[in-house]
Amino acid sequence: MGNPEILYMVVPCYNEEAVLHETSKQLKEKYESLISRGLISEQSRVVFVNDGSKDKTWDIIQELHKADPQFFSGINLAHNAGHQNAVLAGLMTVKDICDMAITMDADLQDDINTIDAMVEKYYEGNQVVYGVRSARKTDTFFKKFTAESFYKFMKVMGADVVYNHADFRLMSRRVLQELANFKEVNLFLRGMVPLIGFQSCSVYYERHERFAGESKYPLKKMMAFAINGITSFSTKPLKLITSLGFIMSVLSVIAFIWAFIAKFAGFAELGWSSTICSIWLIGGLQLFCLGIIGEYVGKIYAEVKQRPRFIIADFINELGVEFINDGGDKKENA
Numbered sequence: 001m002g003n004p005e006i007l008y009m010v011v012p013c014y015n016e017e018a019v020l021h022e023t024s025k026q027l028k029e030k031y032e033s034l035i036s037r038g039l040i041s042e043q044s045r046v047v048f049v050n051d052g053s054k055d056k057t058w059d060i061i062q063e064l065h066k067a068d069p070q071f072f073s074g075i076n077l078a079h080n081a082g083h084q085n086a087v088l089a090g091l092m093t094v095k096d097i098c099d100m101a102i103t104m105d106a107d108l109q110d111d112i113n114t115i116d117a118m119v120e121k122y123y124e125g126n127q128v129v130y131g132v133r134s135a136r137k138t139d140t141f142f143k144k145f146t147a148e149s150f151y152k153f154m155k156v157m158g159a160d161v162v163y164n165h166a167d168f169r170l171m172s173r174r175v176l177q178e179l180a181n182f183k184e185v186n187l188f189l190r191g192m193v194p195l196i197g198f199q200s201c202s203v204y205y206e207r208h209e210r211f212a213g214e215s216k217y218p219l220k221k222m223m224a225f226a227i228n229g230i231t232s233f234s235t236k237p238l239k240l241i242t243s244l245g246f247i248m249s250v251l252s253v254i255a256f257i258w259a260f261i262a263k264f265a266g267f268a269e270l271g272w273s274s275t276i277c278s279i280w281l282i283g284g285l286q287l288f289c290l291g292i293i294g295e296y297v298g299k300i301y302a303e304v305k306q307r308p309r310f311i312i313a314d315f316i317n318e319l320g321v322e323f324i325n326d327g328g329d330k331k332e333n334a
């Protein structure tokens with residue numbers, strides 16, 4: 001292994017005054033141990049992102065920095081932008097000054113001891129290391145059930161996410177720079193990172209109980225998050241409309257046949273056949289047309305995101321082109 005590389009932790013904090021002292025204490029111990037073992041550089045830092053907290057979170061972050069400027073730093077967002085945006089704000093701030101960054105919640109639910117394994121996997125050549133929950137012993141049945149259904153439902157709906165992985169992950173500087181090219185506003189990081197590609201792996205950990213304070217993700221917010229995840233990742237719901245329309249149109253043929261049989265066998269009331277046939281046919285056609293419009297809406301949705309069309313991992317520099325990081329485009333050498 002060469003020189004130890006620089007690790008930045010990005011920790012989003014929203015009203016976390018109850019946990020920050022303990023979190024910073026544990027992170028500092030972890031950093032000291034990693035530095036003394038030569039795993040990370042002394043220039044490594046912990047960056048707390050204050051996501052518009054209403055309590056003393058930002059004061060505590062400032063105090064932490066004053067006491068330990070070599071370990072702790074902070075970013076103060078102007079308003080509560082939400083967990084995903086806070087994480088991205090932190091990552092985009094550190095993307096040019098670190099070699100690798102780990103995102104972790106402030107509440108110590110993610111096991112700090114997993115950081116060692118993540119860093120080791122990084123040195124083995126992984127650009128992304130996902131922290132995956134191996135068990136949910138400490139979650140209530142309700143939280144476990146809703147969370148696991150969330151991952152399954154996401155998959156069925158076409159948004160491919162790493163099962164039981166939230167936002168505890170390591171990313172290399174290279175991946176962060178590619179992430180910067182994803183300009184979308186509706187963030188769903190755990191769906192975006194796998195899209196970037198590169199060599200990746202998972203490390204497993206047991207999720208703890210929140211150290212103190214309460215969850216900022218009640219069921220209502222979790223549902224909104226799931227819906228956001230699906231609608232910002234997948235056009236499958238739109239495609240379902242087309243299929244439904246098609247099925248109804250086919251069923252309308254059956255309805256036609258049945259209506260004719262009923263009419264000629266003489267057990268249909270006057271007007272019943274034509275009514276029933278039109279309901280099925282028009283219903284099917286309407287859904288089918290909506291589905292066609294949906295296909296176009298889906299295309300517009302993909303276009304407006306302006307995601308990179310490809311990401312180049314390496315190329316042999318005999319091509320006389322200079323590699324620049326702007327969504328895979330290459331620039332001719334002047």
Ligand code: UDP
Nearest residue numbers: 012013014051082083086105106215216217
């Ligand atoms: N968080 C944030 N902004 C928000 C809500 C949450 O930065 O608007 C942070 C929060 O401080 C914590 C992390 O996101 O560090 C995860 O939130 P929480 O632990 O409440 O969610 P849960 O683990 O219950 O799903």
Ligand code: MG
Nearest residue numbers: 105107109210
């Ligand atoms: Mg939590």
